[in-house]
Amino acid sequence: MRQAGRSLPEYRKARAGIAMLDACRRPDLVCELTLQPVRRHGVDAAILFSDIVVPLVAAGFELDIVPGTGPVIAHPVATAEDVARLPRLEPDDVGFVTEAIGLTLAELGQVPLIGFAGAPFTVASYLIEGGPSRNHEKTKALMYGAEPLWHELCARLAEMTLTFLRVQVAAGVAVVQLFDSWAGALSEADYRRYVLPHSTTVLQGLADAGVPRIHFGVGTAHLLPAMAEAGADVLGADWRTPLDLAASTTGRPVQGNLDPCVLFAPWDVVEPRVRAVLAEGAGTSGHIFNLGHGVHPATDPDMLTRVVDLVHEVSARA
Amino acid sequence: MRQAGRSLPEYRKARAGIAMLDACRRPDLVCELTLQPVRRHGVDAAILFSDIVVPLVAAGFELDIVPGTGPVIAHPVATAEDVARLPRLEPDDVGFVTEAIGLTLAELGQVPLIGFAGAPFTVASYLIEGGPSRNHEKTKALMYGAEPLWHELCARLAEMTLTFLRVQVAAGVAVVQLFDSWAGALSEADYRRYVLPHSTTVLQGLADAGVPRIHFGVGTAHLLPAMAEAGADVLGADWRTPLDLAASTTGRPVQGNLDPCVLFAPWDVVEPRVRAVLAEGAGTSGHIFNLGHGVHPATDPDMLTRVVDLVHEVSARA
Numbered sequence: 291m292r293q294a295g296r297s298l299p300e301y302r303k304a305r306a307g308i309a310m311l312d313a314c315r316r317p318d319l320v321c322e323l324t325l326q327p328v329r330r331h332g333v334d335a336a337i338l339f340s341d342i343v344v345p346l347v348a349a350g351f352e353l354d355i356v357p358g359t360g361p362v363i364a365h366p367v368a369t370a371e372d373v374a375r376l377p378r379l380e381p382d383d384v385g386f387v388t389e390a391i392g393l394t395l396a397e398l399g400q401v402p403l404i405g406f407a408g409a410p411f412t413v414a415s416y417l418i419e420g421g422p423s424r425n426h427e428k429t430k431a432l433m434y435g436a437e438p439l440w441h442e443l444c445a446r447l448a449e450m451t452l453t454f455l456r457v458q459v460a461a462g463v464a465v466v467q468l469f470d471s472w473a474g475a476l477s478e479a480d481y482r483r484y485v486l487p488h489s490t491t492v493l494q495g496l497a498d499a500g501v502p503r504i505h506f507g508v509g510t511a512h513l514l515p516a517m518a519e520a521g522a523d524v525l526g527a528d529w530r531t532p533l534d535l536a537a538s539t540t541g542r543p544v545q546g547n548l549d550p551c552v553l554f555a556p557w558d559v560v561e562p563r564v565r566a567v568l569a570e571g572a573g574t575s576g577h578i579f580n581l582g583h584g585v586h587p588a589t590d591p592d593m594l595t596r597v598v599d600l601v602h603e604v605s606a607r608a
Numbered sequence: 609m610r611q612a613g614r615s616l617p618e619y620r621k622a623r624a625g626i627a628m629l630d631a632c633r634r635p636d637l638v639c640e641l642t643l644q645p646v647r648r649h650g651v652d653a654a655i656l657f658s659d660i661v662v663p664l665v666a667a668g669f670e671l672d673i674v675p676g677t678g679p680v681i682a683h684p685v686a687t688a689e690d691v692a693r694l695p696r697l698e699p700d701d702v703g704f705v706t707e708a709i710g711l712t713l714a715e716l717g718q719v720p721l722i723g724f725a726g727a728p729f730t731v732a733s734y735l736i737e738g739g740p741s742r743n744h745e746k747t748k749a750l751m752y753g754a755e756p757l758w759h760e761l762c763a764r765l766a767e768m769t770l771t772f773l774r775v776q777v778a779a780g781v782a783v784v785q786l787f788d789s790w791a792g793a794l795s796e797a798d799y800r801r802y803v804l805p806h807s808t809t810v811l812q813g814l815a816d817a818g819v820p821r822i823h824f825g826v827g828t829a830h831l832l833p834a835m836a837e838a839g840a841d842v843l844g845a846d847w848r849t850p851l852d853l854a855a856s857t858t859g860r861p862v863q864g865n866l867d868p869c870v871l872f873a874p875w876d877v878v879e880p881r882v883r884a885v886l887a888e889g890a891g892t893s894g895h896i897f898n899l900g901h902g903v904h905p906a907t908d909p910d911m912l913t914r915v916v917d918l919v920h921e922v923s924a925r926a
Contacts, residue, residue, distance in 0.1 A: 554749030
């Protein structure tokens with residue numbers, strides 16, 4: 291469950307007074323924050339505490355993460371000069387991630403660690419918009435209006451992402467997950483034209499890495515078959531996409547898809563919905579139970595624990 | 609093209625110093641702002657200048673529209689008492705809309721006028737969140753966690769919306785459009801359980817009104833068949849949903865679906881995309897060309913005029 295930490299009092303305590311990007315660059319803290327949801331909930335895998343802008347910052351690009359807002363970029367990418375000035379990521383730039391993974395693996399024991407990175411479209415959207423965006427207007431304006439520049443930008447981001455994920459694999463993560471959070475804003479035709487080649491660079495670039503590759507975005511019911519072509523072994527789906535449909539249209543195992551907002555309801559509402567997700571997943575060729583998006587910060591941690599327990603109970607009986 | 613006015617200098621001039629909600633309540637200004645895109649672009653229909661919160665405000669609910677943000681509600685709806693306190697809309701409360709429609713029709717001549725209102729889910733989301741929201745967390749928390757209260761709230765909003773649209777029909781609009789902008793945030797199963805009954809109250813309640821009913825939301829590829837069941841004669845689709853799929857899964861004529869962000873690109877990019885939408889629409893049993901969402905304020909008005917001209921040119925030849 292991505293961002294499960296955000297709802298934990300021990301997370302808020304550990305992060306107190308430490309900015310997000312500073313936390314991501316402190317191996318001891320990354321280790322602690324990665325482990326917290328495993329300790330608390332007994333989940334079957336840990337996900338590396340990080341942010342999709344970490345490789346950009348590590349390479350020397352100037353940006354900040356503003357609490358309650360997200361990444362904010364003082365000088366957004368707009369021109370060919372801006373793209374040309376984007377720094378390249380050297381593996382040594384993210385030595386702190388290698389170190390953090392080493393510390394974390396030593397603590398995790400048999401629990402596998404999932405590495406992660408943001409996909410080129412989603413990272414490009416932050417770079418061009420200068421922050422989070424509802425409609426991705428500037429991103430699409432550049433994409434539609436300056437296609438060669440768009441491809442140049444995404445090729446650079448794909449290279450950076452691939453480098454970053456290779457570092458994580460070399461450090462020992464057991465699985466990698468590529469998040470294209472906002473790709474759902476595109477039609478399938480546009481996704482194929484402007485995005486798929488670059489996500490393919492990343493995911494196919496890891497074909498020989500020996501770890502399963504998960505690919506996920508929000509609101510991608512109409513894109514999943516195309517996203518599967520990028521080279522993912524597992525496709526994540528949010529609650530809008532029925533798991534059986536996700537599985538049948540992609541021919542892949544699927545991960546998902548309980549709406550994290552369901553966790554705000556009482557247990558007698560949550561329980562049948564967790565069971566329904568598991569039942570739908572059981573009808574596919576392979577299902578990893580998960581939420582359909584990150585954990586909302588206001589979620590009751592005890593509710594997460596109950597969900598994990600129920601998933602384990604039902605899975606053990608299956 | 610909804611919100612086409614926002615990109616016009618004559619719109620900004622007419623609105624200068626006048627708050628959105630004040631503009632919506634001044635019949636002379638509503639008439640002028642409704643007419644501007646027709647004069648400028650020669651579109652085939654006008655859409656009433658209004659906002660989805662207008663009936664709420666007219667009924668006496670306190671809220672504001674903040675420029676650059678949207679509706680902001682000082683005391684969001686959270687409890688049974690809040691729902692019980694929601695004012696009812698009497699037709700006389702929106703006499704200014706009747707007057708505005710009268711003035712507008714007198715100026716429009718043969719050009720039909722489209723009335724509009726927000727659907728219960730989307731209006732409820734603003735009321736509960738207190739403003740625009742990315743994840744609709746509080747809305748879903750109430751929906752999942754307090755289902756009877758949710759249905760009571762939506763039943764009241766449906767009644768209000770139906771009253772508001774009946775006033776518009778009585779005043780002479782030729783078409784009504786019901787916007788459920790954010791319904792795409794739900795799975796089809798949840799849409800059917802929590803939303804469809806209330807949108808049906810509105811749209812079926814207008815079955816005898818003698819005007820076509822258009823129903824639209826953003827990111828609704830997975831919901832269109834369910835949305836069609838609410839009683840719409842025409843389904844709007846955004847650019848994520850191929851028009852042929854929208855038509856075949858709903859059995860209805862479709863409206864859409866050029867991505868308004870495409871209009872930021874040069875004409876040699878825009879032109880083939882407009883032609884592609886028209887070609888896709890020509891393969892259905894009925895197509896109304898439109899954008900897939902409102903016009904972005906930064907759009908070049910001349911680009912909109914060129915698009916309208918091209919649609920007319922291609923349609924005249926078909």
